[in-house]
Amino acid sequence: MSILQIPRARPRVILFDWHATLVDTMDAMYYALDDVLPRLGPLGLIERLVPPGRSKTLEDAKLVKYVREHARLHPKIKAERRISRTDVFEVLFGSDQEAKAIAHREFDRSYARHFGAVRPLEADARARLLELRGLGLRLGVLSNRARHFMAHEIYTVDAEGWHELFDTMVCGDDVSRRKPHPDLVLKALDELGVAPGLGCWYVGDSTTDVIAAKQAGVTAVFYNGAAWDRAWIDRIFPGTIRHPHVPDAVVGSLADLSTLARELIAAVPA
Secondary structure, three states: OOOOOOOOOOOOEEEEEOEOOOEEOHHHHHHHHHHHHHHOOOOOOHHHOOOOOOOOOHHHHHHHHHHHHHOOOOHHHHHHOOOOHHHHHHHHHOOOHHHHHHHHHHHHHHHOOOOOOOEEOOOOHHHHHHHHHHOOOEEEEEEOOOHHHHHHHHHHOOOOOOHHHOOEEEEHHHOOOOOOOOHHHHHHHHHHOOOOOOOEEEEEOOHHHHHHHHHHOOEEEEEOOOOOOHHHHHHHOOOOOOOOOOOOEEEOOHHHHHHHHHHHHHHOOO
16 A cells, blocks of 8 residues: 555644654664663563564564574664664564563663763754744654653753743653553643544654554654655555554655645644
């Protein structure tokens, strides 16, 4: 299938993923993964990796096989810098929630040694967020990472910080289940006093973001900042019985998102 849809409802609220959607923290993230993956054996997680034949794609199967054999990411994956730690753990552990929780805890311990500098993914990101607020939209930011990391990053990004741009911020340690579960999305909406619905758009760069949005009952907007081609997007969102969740729209930039929001606001009655 090919993802050609546009959102069915005008936005009232737009929630954003943080890492690789709004900001670049790739270096610290991959340094932390470099720390964690060699410890999978001592943590008892190697035997909990997704079994052969159970991965979603051939590329996922190759990633699992490489980590099982080498306890690290393939250099090509690190060089491409296109996959987040959440997606790495989803690929490695699938539906094993306990294994993913252990891996995320270890990641947080390692990330504490590496995090610090954070910069906008797009040079005009602040202006685009202000543009969306100027449309009368309420904005929120979500992240699987711990609140003390997020607080530092959101107050220091772009030198002056973006904390005043968002009406809510929900972090991985604020909920019992991280993405791809919908808990982060639902908590953000609860804090805003807004019921889940298609008038909430959740924008993120990963399959886990799309799954979280769809399970929360909101509009899923895939942020294709890595410039995946159409064939690749169709492969990671196959729309099958086993992997049914596909985005409602795909944008390549915050400018695209702003244009899409304006068009829907103009076309769809409030």
